[in-house]
Structure formats: structure tokens, C-alpha cells
Amino acid sequence: MSTHLLLSVKNIKVEFDVNTQFHLPWQKKETIKAVDGVSFNLNEGETLGIVGETGCGKSSLARAIIKMIPSKSGNVLWMGEEIFLFDKNKTKKMRKEIQMIFQDPLASLNPRMNIGEIISEPLRTHYPRISKLDIKNAVSDMMQKVGLLPNLVNRYPHEFSGGQCQRIGIARALILKPKLVICDEPVSALDVSIQGQVINLLKSLQTEFKLSLIFITHDLSIAKHISDNILVLNFGKVVEFNSSKEIFRAPKHSYTKKLISSIYQPKIDF
Amino acid sequence: MIIFKKNIETLSKNLSSDEIQGRSLWYDARMRFFKNKAAVTSLFLLLAILFFSFFGPLLAQWSNEEIDWNVLGDIAILGSPSFETGHYFGTDELGRDLYSRVIQGTKISLMVGVVGALIAVFVGTLYGAIAGYFGGKLDNLMMRLVDIFMSIPYMFVLILLLVIFGRSIIMLFIGIGLISWLDMARIVRGQTLSIKQKEFVEAALATGVGNFTIIIRHIIPNLLGVVAVYATLLVPGMILTESFISFLGLGVQEPNTSWGALISEGAGTMSYGTLWQLLFPLFFFVVSLLSFFFIGDGLRDALDPKDR
Amino acid sequence: MSLLEVKNLNITFDTPEGIVRAVSSVNFNLDKNDSLAVVGESGSGKTQLVFSILGLLAKNATSLGSIKFKSKEILNASEKELNSIRSKKISIIFQDPMTSLNPYMRICDQLNEVLIHHKGISKKEALQESIRMLDAVKIPKAKNRINMFPHEFSGGMRQRVMIAMSLLCNPDIIIADEPTTALDVTVQAQIIELFKEIKKEFQTSLILITHNMGIVDQISKKTLVLYAGRIMEYGLTKDIFMNPSHPYTRGLIEAIPRIDLEYESLKTIPGDPPNMLERTKNCVFRSRCQKPTHDCKEGNIPMGLIEVNPGHWVDQCCINCG
Numbered sequence: 001m002s003t004h005l006l007l008s009v010k011n012i013k014v015e016f017d018v019n020t021q022f023h024l025p026w027q028k029k030e031t032i033k034a035v036d037g038v039s040f041n042l043n044e045g046e047t048l049g050i051v052g053e054t055g056c057g058k059s060s061l062a063r064a065i066i067k068m069i070p071s072k073s074g075n076v077l078w079m080g081e082e083i084f085l086f087d088k089n090k091t092k093k094m095r096k097e098i099q100m101i102f103q104d105p106l107a108s109l110n111p112r113m114n115i116g117e118i119i120s121e122p123l124r125t126h127y128p129r130i131s132k133l134d135i136k137n138a139v140s141d142m143m144q145k146v147g148l149l150p151n152l153v154n155r156y157p158h159e160f161s162g163g164q165c166q167r168i169g170i171a172r173a174l175i176l177k178p179k180l181v182i183c184d185e186p187v188s189a190l191d192v193s194i195q196g197q198v199i200n201l202l203k204s205l206q207t208e209f210k211l212s213l214i215f216i217t218h219d220l221s222i223a224k225h226i227s228d229n230i231l232v233l234n235f236g237k238v239v240e241f242n243s244s245k246e247i248f249r250a251p252k253h254s255y256t257k258k259l260i261s262s263i264y265q266p267k268i269d270f
Numbered sequence: 271m272i273i274f275k276k277n278i279e280t281l282s283k284n285l286s287s288d289e290i291q292g293r294s295l296w297y298d299a300r301m302r303f304f305k306n307k308a309a310v311t312s313l314f315l316l317l318a319i320l321f322f323s324f325f326g327p328l329l330a331q332w333s334n335e336e337i338d339w340n341v342l343g344d345i346a347i348l349g350s351p352s353f354e355t356g357h358y359f360g361t362d363e364l365g366r367d368l369y370s371r372v373i374q375g376t377k378i379s380l381m382v383g384v385v386g387a388l389i390a391v392f393v394g395t396l397y398g399a400i401a402g403y404f405g406g407k408l409d410n411l412m413m414r415l416v417d418i419f420m421s422i423p424y425m426f427v428l429i430l431l432l433v434i435f436g437r438s439i440i441m442l443f444i445g446i447g448l449i450s451w452l453d454m455a456r457i458v459r460g461q462t463l464s465i466k467q468k469e470f471v472e473a474a475l476a477t478g479v480g481n482f483t484i485i486i487r488h489i490i491p492n493l494l495g496v497v498a499v500y501a502t503l504l505v506p507g508m509i510l511t512e513s514f515i516s517f518l519g520l521g522v523q524e525p526n527t528s529w530g531a532l533i534s535e536g537a538g539t540m541s542y543g544t545l546w547q548l549l550f551p552l553f554f555f556v557v558s559l560l561s562f563f564f565i566g567d568g569l570r571d572a573l574d575p576k577d578r
Numbered sequence: 579m580s581l582l583e584v585k586n587l588n589i590t591f592d593t594p595e596g597i598v599r600a601v602s603s604v605n606f607n608l609d610k611n612d613s614l615a616v617v618g619e620s621g622s623g624k625t626q627l628v629f630s631i632l633g634l635l636a637k638n639a640t641s642l643g644s645i646k647f648k649s650k651e652i653l654n655a656s657e658k659e660l661n662s663i664r665s666k667k668i669s670i671i672f673q674d675p676m677t678s679l680n681p682y683m684r685i686c687d688q689l690n691e692v693l694i695h696h697k698g699i700s701k702k703e704a705l706q707e708s709i710r711m712l713d714a715v716k717i718p719k720a721k722n723r724i725n726m727f728p729h730e731f732s733g734g735m736r737q738r739v740m741i742a743m744s745l746l747c748n749p750d751i752i753i754a755d756e757p758t759t760a761l762d763v764t765v766q767a768q769i770i771e772l773f774k775e776i777k778k779e780f781q782t783s784l785i786l787i788t789h790n791m792g793i794v795d796q797i798s799k800k801t802l803v804l805y806a807g808r809i810m811e812y813g814l815t816k817d818i819f820m821n822p823s824h825p826y827t828r829g830l831i832e833a834i835p836r837i838d839l840e841y842e843s844l845k846t847i848p849g850d851p852p853n854m855l856e857r858t859k860n861c862v863f864r865s866r867c868q869k870p871t872h873d874c875k876e877g878n879i880p881m882g883l884i885e886v887n888p889g890h891w892v893d894q895c896c897i898n899c900g
Contacts, residue, residue, distance in 0.1 A: 053762050054733060068475060095478030108469040112491040114292045121487075122477045155292035161850045162620060172473070191619045191789040193833040196846030203843065218762040221835035225844055248837060263837060264767035266795040268819045301594060 005080075006180060006212055007042040007065070012074030014057070014064045014236075034060040035071075036236035042180070047206070047213040049227030049244060051220055051259070057236035058216045062182050066098050067091060096126050099173040103185040105165035109157040116153035119143070119171045126176060142171040145208075146201060163194035170201065174209060182214045187222065199226055220263055224248060232256050299495070302572040309568025312561035319558055323376040331356030332367030334374045335525045341365050346543045360546040362532075363539055371527055372550055378528040379509050380558070382442060386508035387501045389447040394454025395497055399485050401455070402462025413459065416452050424449040428511075429520055437523045442515070446508055457500055461493045495573035502566035506559040513555070529555040579649060581750060581783055582608040582631070587643035587653075589626050589635065589807075598854045600626040600639075601807040605883075606800075608751065613777060613784040615798035615815065617791055617830060621851040623807035624787045625673075628753045632668060633660040648750075666696050669744040670753040674760050675736035679728040685712075685739055686724040692746050711742040714779065715772060734765035741772065745780060752776075753785045758793060766793065773797050791827075792834035795819065803827050806852045806862040809883060813890035823892040825867050861895045871898055 014035040035057045042048050050058045064071045067083060076083040078094060086094060099122075102108035109118055119142060120135045140150040146167040157165055166186060173181055183202065187195040203226060206213055217223050223230055223244065230247045232240040232255065240253045251257045304310055332338065338357070341348040342365045349361035351368075359368035401412035428445040435441050465471065466489065474484050513530025515521040522528050529551050536548030589601040601623040608614055616624045630641050633655065645653040652663060664670075672678045680688060689708035693699055699707070705724075712720035715738040728736060737757060744752050754773070758766040770793055777784055777797070786798055794801055794815055801818050803811040803826060811824040822828045832845035849866040852858075860877045864870045873879050879895035886892050 053764055066476065068472070092478045095476065100473070100476040102469050102473060104469055108473045110470040110474075110488050110492070111295055113487075114294070121474070121479065125477055125479050125483070151289045154289050156294050158295070159293060163850055169473075172477075191851075192792070192835065193619055193789070193830055193847045194850070195835075196833055196844035197848070200843045200846065218764070219835065220763070221837045224837055225841070259764060260837070262764040262767050264763070264770055264793060265836065265838065266792050266819070266834060268795045268816060 004044040005041060006044045006046075006078070008075075008077040009041075009065060010039050010075040010077070011037050012039070012061065012064055012076065013037055013072040014060045014069065015072045016060075033236050035064060037074075038231075038233070038236070038238050040231055040238070040241060042212055042214065044179075044212055045210060046229065047215055047227045049223035049230040050214060050216045050233060051218065051223045051230055052233035053218055053259075056233040058233050059184055060236075061233070062100070062184055062214065062216055066094070066100070066182065092126070096122075096176050097178050098180045098182065099176065099178040101166075101169050101173050101181060101183045101186045104189050105162045105169060106157055108169050109165060111157055114154050114156050115143075115148075115160075115168050118157070118168060119175055122172060122176045138175060139171075142175050145174075145205065146171045147197075161194075162190050163197060166190065166198050167201065170198075170205070174205060174211075177209060178211070180212045180214065182216070184216045185218070186215075188217065188219070195222065202226065220248075220259060232259065299572040303568050306568040306571060308564045309572075312564035312568070315557055316561045316565070319376060319554060319561075320380070323373055323380065326373045327370065329358075330367065330370045330373070332370055334366060334370035334527070336367065337365040338367065339365065349544065351546050359550045360544070362535060362547055363544070368532075368547060368550055371532060372554060375527045375529045375532045375551055376554055376558075378439070378522055378526060379512060379530070379555075382446060382512045382528070383505040383509040383562075385443055386446040386450045387504045390450035390454040390504055391497060391501050392451075393447075394451035395458050395490065395493065397451065398455035398458025398460075399462050399489055399493070402459035403466055403481070403485050403489060405463075409459070413456075416455050419449070420452050425511075425514075428515060429518075432515070432520050437520060439522055439526065442512065442521065446511060450504065450508060454497070454500060454504070457496060458493055461496050462489055465489050465492050495569075499566055499570045499573065502562055502569055506562045509555075509559065580607040581610050581612070581648065583644070583646040584631075585644040585646075587627070587630065587641065587645065589623070589630055589639055589641045591636070592638045592640070593855075596855050599807055599857070600854060601630070604643075604804075604807075604809055606802055606809075606812060608783055608785065610750070611777075611781055611783060612800070613786065613798040615786045615788065615794035615801045616804060617788055617794060617801060618804035619789050619847075619851045621854065622804045623854075624804050625755055626807075627804070628670065628755065628785060628787060631753070632664055632670060633657070634670075665692060665744075665749065666747045667749055668751045668753065669747070669749040671737075671740045671744050671755060671757055673756045675733055675740050676760065678740055679736060681728055684725055684727055685731075689724070689739075689743055689746065692743060696747050707746065708742075711745055712739070714745070714776070715739070715742045717742075733761050734768065737761060737765075737769055738772065741769075741776065745776065745782070748780065749782060751783045751785065753787070755787045756789070757786070759789070770797060790834065791830045803830065806854065808862060808881065809891070809893065810863065810896065811890075811892050812883065813887075817887060817890045821887070821890070823886050823890070824896050825869075826863055826896070829866075863896055867896070874898075 012035055013033070015031040015033055018030040018032055038061055040048065050061065052058050060069065063069045065076050078098070083094060116139055119139045123130055123135055123138060139153060143150045143153065148164065148167055148171070157168070160168065187198050190198065199222060202213065205211065215223065215226050227244045230242065230244045231238060232253070234255050240247065240251065240256045247256060248260065251260055338361055341355070341361050345361060345363060345365070349357065349365065351358060351360040357367050357369065359372055362368055362371060397412065401409045431445050432441055471484060471488055474488055509529070512521060512528060513533065516528050516530030517534040519534070521530055532551035533548065533555065536551060539547055584604060584606050587601055587604040591598040591600055604627060606614065616627065618624050626635065629635050630653065631645055635641065641653055643653065644651060647663065647668065652660065686705060686708060689711070690701060690704040693704035693707055694701065709720050709724055712724060717723060717735060717738055731739065758769050761769065773784065774796060776782070784797065786794065788794065798815050800813065801815045802809060803824065805826050811818060811822070811827045818827060819831065822831055826847070829847035833847065847866055852862060858877070860880055861874050864874050874895060882894050883891040884894045886897070
């Protein structure tokens with residue numbers, strides 16, 4: 001595993017305005033601190049698991065890092081360059097290199113486009129002069145890699161199951177061969193028996209494409225399985241950061257201990 | 271390691287097999303629409319009326335301007351509908367063939383309705399989508415403009431325009447075009463606000479797709495259901511507006527005519543016993559409007575978001 | 579006499595693309611104070627199964643067979659008869675707590691509505707009863723929070739409110755449709771504990787629907803494993819965990835997320851849930867079975883439950899496979 005530093009997040013803060021009913025101009029606006037000073041580093045080829053309960057700020061953190069929502073303060077260094085200083089062109093280039101997979105498999109696909117169009121959209125966006133044949137081959141190749149039959153390319157998202165939709169999302173994210181993929185709770189909406197398929201697929205594609213992953217989840221057992229390091233978030237603050245083995249072997253913070261102990265495990269010995 | 275545990279033979283067989291045709295949501299909606307008897311009947315009726323307006327003149331024996339001097343003396347008896355005289359629908363007060371006049375009126379009225387709806391669709395959809403998507407100050411400005419336009423009594427403005435610039439079809443189109451897109455813009459903006467929150471729009475943003483491409487590729491196709499329904503219900507509204515203007519005598523100028531003008535004339539001569547002058551244009555008017563309403567209803571049911 | 583007896587239940591849906599066989603040949607009993615877990619992936623027919631008990635199926639559904647509640651036939655009963663059972667005798671907690679509550683009504687109004695409608699008591703009494711029930715489901719400061727709106731509650735809290743609502747009329751059976759699926763893993767444990775306490779305190783029978791075998795061991799006495807609308811395995815939860823005799827059950831058990839074990843790759847059941855429009859000859863599971871026998875692949879072995887141990891039923895065609 002190379003120790004080449006890919007992403008460096010320093011003290012990032014994200015705040016949302018709370019819409020109070022009656023707000024006079026001189027009254028101080030109420031804000032919610034979604035992310036309250038988070039810092040971490042990610043090396044090439046590593047997987048970072050970001051774990052926390054609903055509302056802890058993990059999704060806001062992910063979106064702030066790639067400039068999908070504005071941050072109040074902080075720095076994000078992508079391959080040594082400050083992301084928040086990027087102009088429009090550099091931002092677009094960054095989007096080629098950092099891709100995202102979303103939580104709701106069906107909702108993250110445009111219902112009016114067939115999956116061929118969905119998977120090829122990143123190609124058409126960043127390489128507008130690419131030929132139709134090249135697109136067709138790239139899409140077909142990607143579909144096979146994620147375990148979908150290429151002859152389904154004209155089908156629409158609603159004709160697929162949840163697990164298959166998530167594979168389509170993965171194909172779309174990987175077709176540009178990005179360096180980093182941020183996975184925002186990619187398996188939370190799937191059945192337990194299908195979750196494993198998608199996770200195993202991500203792991204094998206990570207090896208094949210030499211990807212780095214940021215894996216956001218509320219489920220520690222999944223985070224344990226896929227992450228090298230785990231970052232535990234609570235109320236927008238980093239509570240603990242350690243390798244996933246260490247976090248489970250010797251959790252330091254009380255909140256981490258609470259998280260680990262409150263996971264339900266079957267008591268029948270089987 | 272591919273997750274599917276199919277053996278290599280079936281995989282290669284499938285690779286060479288033809289691409290399976292997908293079943294888009296529009297296809298599903300079409301199927302649902304054609305199961306709706308009222309909507310399909312209305313569609314046929316409308317198509318029949320359209321057919322009539324195009325090919326009807328081939329059967330006409332009189333043009334719409336020609337005055338039949340034979341019937342002028344006693345319209346009530348001589349001007350009544352008959353096949354011998356060639357006046358299938360009878361004549362109007364001035365002895366002109368009502369059949370040709372009704373065809374003329376149908377063409378004009380339908381054109382006004384459809385053109386008005388088309389202006390509403392194009393201008394209103396783009397305007398509303400841009401305002402809704404970009405939000406903030408731009409949205410505020412654009413919507414306040416819409417509010418200002420809406421608050422001006424349109425009938426008053428329309429009549430003013432027609433009086434100042436003279437009665438003509440062009441003026442009518444301009445006037446109706448100025449007001450028809452406002453409601454559509456409002457509706458499209460509302461829909462855009464909810465669509466832009468969806469995850470697939472977020473996914474497109476994360477991919478780096480440009481803003482206008484997102485509006486055209488992601489937002490507008492998902493609006494079209496609502497737009498289609500509203501447009502079909504807009505057409506009768508346009509026709510009614512135009513008919514009212516013509517009824518007042520301010521609409522299309524002679525020798526052009528529209529359903530409104532014909533109904534106006536027909537209503538005026540009711541007491542003379544020449545009921546056909548009212549009934550024929552009224553029949554086409556009512557059937558067309560009801561058909562549009564049923565089709566709009568059918569479209570709404572077919573494009574029900576629940577089954578989307 | 580069993581509280582609920584389901585015999586030979588078959589549910590089909592008439593869709594434009596063809597007939598969908600959602601549930602086929604399902605038999606099970608539920609006694610008083612009993613608890614049953616119905617386990618299966620999405621699309622296995624579990625929700626349709628319980629909807630048929632309460633007559634909540636869509637209009638294009640046809641249900642055949644028999645469902646007897648307290649010896650009275652309720653399958654395809656009239657709306658009037660079903661309304662006398664719904665919420666009063668059999669109540670249901672739906673899947674998504676985020677959308678199950680009316681966002682425009684306060685919690686107190688929603689709870690009172692159930693009580694006033696079914697028990698005919700006054701608003702004051704209904705409020706008292708509602709507060710008592712919210713306390714029973716461990717909502718802190720119930721008296722203050724009862725006047726709040728649903729959006730002011732977290733997901734876990736909303737689920738507790740739903741559970742409280744289902745208990746208001748002291749029903750004989752509570753059906754919980756994937757009660758923990760939309761919640762965080764850490765809240766899951768609390769809700770499962772709550773169900774355990776509720777069962778003990780209120781003496782209701784429970785039918786729990788889930789796709790995760792991992793949560794059924796403490797709540798349900800019996801487990802029914804459903805695939806493509808057919809029973810694959812049925813018996814005491816203990817027996818099924820100790821001796822899973824169907825490859826699908828084994829797959830579901832292996833898929834349970836564990837933090838105490840290490841694996842190279844997560845165990846999973848390959849393939850996807852079946853397309854219910856297609857009719858397969860005999861074994862419906864063979865396309866996902868890891869090691870089907872030759873006879874099974876040819877479709878020669880018929881389906882049907884056989885008793886491998888007393889009270890432990892397995893679909894006969896899969897016993898030799900996997």
C-alpha cells in the first residue's frame with residue numbers, strides 16, 4: 001500500500017441556516033453546525049470508513065469535500081491542491097477524479113433515461129467528442145465488470161431490482177476511472193443478503209481499478225469489513241480515528257464504545 | 271471475481287445476443303392512456319374534427335364568402351340545411367354557406383388554441399425551469415415579473431391591444447401568447463423545485479454535468495408529464511378566451527370567423543327561427559372542448575406519479 | 579385452537595404483463611402469545627401475505643385459501659367485518675416510520691383519533707390513555723412531547739409512536755412490517771428490546787416481517803422463511819438456527835452482519851430475487867442455489883414441505899442440494 005497522500009481535509013466546518021419563522025434583520029440567524037471542525041488524511045489505495053448515526057454530519061461532510069454544498073471554513077487538499085480555490089475548469093477536472101455513489105439506488109438514476117445513457121453520461125460530459133462506438137464499448141465493458149448483462153443496456157431503472165440499480169450507480173461512478181469514490185451509505189437501502197454482493201463488488205473493483213474509497217455508513221459491521229481506517233463522527237465532530245482493527249479491539253472514546261455495544265447481535269449460538 | 275456465478279458459456283452466449291428492448295415510462299403511460307375509453311373516444315372525435323377541417327372544403331359547394339342571393343329573401347325557410355341547395359349546414363343571416371364558415375371557424379379556433387398552448391409550453395417551461403433551478407435572486411426576480419403580468423387584467427389588455435392595433439389574427443396570437451405562459455411558468459417552477467432535490471440531479475452535479483444540460487436532460491423530461499396534462503387543459507381555455515373576445519365582436523375580422531363569432535351571430539338570430547346558425551358551431555365548440563378535457567383527464571391518470 | 583390459521587393461501591395479481599404469483603401454498607398457525615418471524619428478501623411476498631390477513635391488497639389481487647382468525651374466516655370478508663378487526667384485534671405497523679404518520683397532525687391528535695374511533699371514549703380519557711402508551715414505549719417526557727408534530731421526532735422515536743399507536747386498542751395480534759429497516763443499526767437494538775418488553779407486558783401475539791435473520795432470534799418463537807412466495811423452511815427459530823436445512827436459510831444466516839467474526843469477503847446469496855412473472859418448473863430457488871443437484875436443475879423434483887424433525891418443515895426439493 002503506497003503512502004502517497006491523496007486527500008487532506010483540515011478543520012472543515014459546514015453550517016446550515018435554520019429558517020426561523022419570524023426573523024428581523026438585526027436578529028442573529030440561527031445556524032446548525034452540521035460539521036464542526038473535521039480533519040483527516042486519506043492515502044492512495046486506502047479505504048476510510050466514516051461512521052455515525054443519522055444526523056451526525058457524515059453526508060454533509062462528503063458533499064462539502066467535493067464542493068457540492070458550501071463550507072463555512074476549512075481546507076481540502078486534493079493531490080496537494082486546495083479544492084476551494086479551484087476555478088470552474090479545475091473543478092470540472094476534479095469531478096472526473098472524485099466520483100460519488102448514493103444511498104437510494106433507484107432515486108439516484110433518472111427514470112427517463114435508459115441505463116446505457118445513465119452509465120455513459122460521465123463520458124459524454126467530460127469527453128464530448130468521443131465516438132458512439134467507443135461509448136458503446138465502454139458501457140458494455142463496465143456493465144460486465146459490475147455483473148450486469150450488456151444486452152440490458154436499453155432497459156430503464158424501474159425494471160431492475162435494488163441491488164442491480166446500485167450496480168448501475170457503481171458502473172456510472174467508475175466509467176471515468178476516478179481516483180477516489182465516495183460511497184454515501186450505498187448498501188443501507190438494500191436487503192442484508194444483497195448488501196454483501198455490492199460490498200464484495202466494491203472491494204474487487206477497488207483492487208482492479210486501484211481506487212481509494214471513502215465509505216459512509218451507520219453500520220459498524222460493514223465499516224469494519226471494508227475500511228482500513230475508521231472515523232467516528234458525532235454531532236459533526238470527530239470522536240475517534242483509528243485503524244478498523246484497533247477501533248474494535250480497543251475503542252477509546254465512550255461514544256465509540258456505546259456504538260459498538262449497541263449493535264444487535266443474535267444470541268443463539270450457531 | 272464476477273459476482274454472478276453463471277458459467278462462461280452462458281455469459282458468452284448472452285454477450286452476442288441482441289439487446290433487449292427497454293420498457294420506458296412513456297410506454298407504460300401510453301398503455302394506460304389507451305385503456306381509458308373516454309380519453310380514446312375523445313381523441314378520435316378530435317381527430318375527426320381535425321380531419322373535417324382539412325378535408326371538409328373538398329365537399330363544399332359554396333365558399334365561405336360567397337353570398338347565395340337565392341336565399342336572401344327568406345332565410346328562415348330557404349336558408350335551412352339541405353342537400354339540394356348545397357348548404358349542408360344552412361346559411362347565415364347574410365346568405366353565406368354555414369358549412370364553409372364552420373370549417374373556417376374550426377380552423378381558426380383550433381389554431382388559436384393550439385398555438386397559445388404551444389407558446390405556453392415552450393416559453394413557460396423554459397422560464398419556469400430556469401427560475402426554479404437557479405433559485406435565489408434570479409428566481410425571485412423572474413417570479414415577481416410573472417406576478418406583475420398576472421395581476422394585470424388580461425382581458426382588459428387584450429381588448430386594448432385589439433382596439434389600438436386593429437383586429438387581426440396576428441394581434442390575437444400576440445395577445446393570447448402574452449398571457450398563456452404565465453400559469454405554466456408557475457407550475458413548472460414548482461415542479462422544478464421538487465425535482466432538483468432528487469438524488470439523480472445530485473448525481474449529475476457530482477459527475478460534473480453543466481447546469482443547462484441538467485435542466486434539459488434531467489429536469490425537463492421529468493416535468494413533461496405535468497406539462498402535457500396542463501397544456502391539453504390550456505387549449506380549451508385559449509379557445510374560450512378567443513370565443514369570448516369574438517362574442518363581444520372584437521375578435522377575428524370578417525371574412526375570417528371563429529366559433530365564438532359564429533355562436534355570437536347565431537345567438538343573435540335565434541328568435542328568427544334559424545336555430546341551425548347557432549347549433550352547428552355550438553356543436554363543434556362543445557364537442558372539441560369536452561374532448562380536450564377528457565384527454566387531459568386521461569393523460570393525468572396515465573401519467574400518475576404513483577405509478578411512475 | 580390457534581388464534582390465526584392460514585391454510586393454503588395463494589395470492590395472484592392480474593397485471594398488464596401477466597399473472598404474478600405473489601404467494602403460493604402458504605400454511606402456518608399463530609397461537610395466543612406466540613410470535614412468528616416471516617423472513618425473506620424484497621419481493622418474496624411477505625408484505626402481500628400480511629396484507630391479505632387484513633384485506634389491504636390492491637384491487638387486482640385474487641386471494642384463494644383460508645385465513646381464520648379465532649375460528650372465523652376473514653379472507654375476502656366484507657369491509658365492515660374487516661374494519662371491526664383492523665386496529666382493534668389485529669394491528670399493523672407499516673414499514674417506513676417517516677411516512678406512516680400524518681405530517682399535519684400532532685401526535686396527540688393521531689393517537690386520540692384511534693381511541694375515539696374504536697373505543698368511543700372522550701377526548702380527555704383518550705389523551706390520558708395515549709400518554710400512558712407513550713410511556714410504555716419509553717418515549718421520554720411523553721406528557722410534553724405528545725403535542726409535537728411528527729417532523730420533530732427522530733426516526734427511532736417515530737417508530738416508537740407507531741408501536742404505541744398499534745397497541746392502543748390492545749389487539750390480539752400485532753404485525754410489524756420491517757420495523758427496523760429504515761432505522762440506524764444502533765436504534766435497531768432498542769426497538770427489538772422494546773418489542774420483547776411489549777410482548778411480555780401486553781401479552782399480544784406478534785408477526786415480524788424482516789429481510790434480516792439476525793434480528794429474529796430474541797423476538798420470535800417460530801420462523802417462516804419465504805422465497806418467491808413459497809415457504810422454504812418453517813419451524814422453531816432455535817431449530818432453524820441450529821440446523822438450517824434449506825440452502826436459502828443457510829444463505830440468509832450466513833449473510834447476517836457480524837462484528838465478532840472476520841471474513842475475507844462477506845457471505846452473500848448470489849443472484850437477485852426472482853421475477854414473479856415467470857413460472858418455473860418446480861424448484862423456484864435453483865437459479866440461485868450454489869450446488870443444485872442434476873435432478874433439481876432439470877426441474878424433476880416437485881416442491882412441497884416435509885417434516886425433517888418434529889415441528890421443523892422444509893421444502894423437500896432443496897434438502898439434497900446446496
